[in-house]
Amino acid sequence: MRIPAEFRSGERSVRQLFQDARPEVDDANFLAMVREALATSPETVALWQTYSYDKRGSPSPYLDGVEVGFYDGGSRDVRRYDNEIDACADFIRSEALWVLERRTV
Numbered sequence: 139m140r141i142p143a144e145f146r147s148g149e150r151s152v153r154q155l156f157q158d159a160r161p162e163v164d165d166a167n168f169l170a171m172v173r174e175a176l177a178t179s180p181e182t183v184a185l186w187q188t189y190s191y192d193k194r195g196s197p198s199p200y201l202d203g204v205e206v207g208f209y210d211g212g213s214r215d216v217r218r219y220d221n222e223i224d225a226c227a228d229f230i231r232s233e234a235l236w237v238l239e240r241r242t243v
Contacts, residue, residue: 141155141156141159141189142182142185142186142188142189143185145189152237153237153238156233156234156237156238157238165231168231169227169228169231172226172227172230172231173223173224173227176223176226176227177223180223182226183222183223183226186201186226186229186230187201187203187222187226190202190229190233196209196210196211197209197210197211198210198233198236199229199232199233199236199242199243200213200229201225201226201229203222203225204218204219204220204221204222204224204225205217205218205219205225206218206219206225206228206229206232208232208236208242208243215242215243228243231243
């Protein structure tokens with residue numbers, strides 16, 4: 139959950155941070171674990187939002203409030219959520235898949 143803050147330090151790449159944090163769980167359990175962690179630390183949602191806004195590369199997953207999608211010259215695969223925690227959890231999953239495996243959700 140500390141990836142955005144650690145990435146800003148510039149000491150390690152986002153890929154290294156995701157590799158170190160990669161849990162050995164299935165997709166549904168991963169999302170549940172992330173949602174639970176975000177619910178107990180709402181300030182972390184703001185860190186992930188800032189991380190998404192600061193990204194300069196394309197193509198790439200993005201988070202914009204309660205909207206998550208993939209930007210490649212335009213938004214695609216857009217998903218909207220009822221709350222920022224669910225959106226952020228989906229974004230973290232999307233970003234991890236993109237950074238580690240170059241695949242989209």
